[in-house]
Amino acid sequence: MKVIRRVLLALSVASAVAGVLRFKGKGVGAIKQGGWRKITDKK
């Protein structure tokens, strides 16, 4: 029982750390909306 509790605790801590890193890893100021406009024409 003790082992299972430890495993669950380890998994939840790992999930929390991964979640924090995942959110923190998002690019600051990354452009999220918009589209592409052609600025040159084909010859």
Next chain:
Amino acid sequence: MIGIYGAGIVGARVTETLLNNSFAEVCVHDSSSTVAIRLAKRLSKENQVVNVVDRNKLNSAKVVVIAIPPPHAEIARELIEQKVSVVSTSDDISDCTNLLALSELAKRNSVVLIVGSASSPGMSALLARSMSKVFDVVDEVHTALHGTGGPACARQHHRALSGQSLGWHDGEWLHRPGGSGRELCWFPEPVGAYDCYRGELPDPLLIKRAFPELTRATARVSATRRDRVFAKLPQLIPPQAEGGMGGLRVEVRGNKNGQRVVDVVGVVERVGQVAGVVSACTAALINSSEIIQPGAFVLGEMALPNDRILGNVVASGIQLHAFVRA
């Protein structure tokens, strides 16, 4: 005379671009004479000749485009010693470093050596230089590439994901494992969005040389889960003869009128086509003595006529797209 060392995907595109730009004679050499002869037969016309030549005949050219798999440094050294200018399409970090080390030799022989004249590196730096004009200060350049050219380019992509990436970050070179640092990058349509990762790519090294003022420079390549999982193993599936539609995305960050500005420009085209057109346009300007300053240079450097090269690249059919916010 312009010589082309290599008759693969990039070499063929270089030849095509030069012929489209009204060059009457182009000399091609390849380790496989069959490949070179096939290219010459396909592209030769009544008043435009593609000559298949041996290695020594390239020494009589004014400029040679090296379009074979890296390393290029030793071939470049031999050509420079024969007073031949060189345009290298190498996309290997150590090879690019070795090529840049030939700068003194190039100066002594009064020839030009252009390092990393391909898609990324190459086109990426031309775009960054062009975009930098609307900024007061540029401090970050981030590039992302999707797709590969010929089989050698695909093998290099595979190696890049298993190597050590190089990134310029606040005054120091950071080494990170290839395949890390996932970022969803949007390329112009029809390519769209792809997850891109760090890789052993020469772009940051060469862009930093072109823009010494940068505080950050990174480069990423698109990769699938399979690419990343099998990156450490030998390439199990043989690469295709040529990759499909590719994309290049250059993001420049800096200040303008006291405000933070981010500009993004992209290209959608086959990677080999972009590499071929960029190196052909660069070689053509060396051939016409519009680039005469001896030494080793990277595209985007102030010493080069970057606007002229980019103008010729666009005139050769490579379309540029700007990202506009909604």
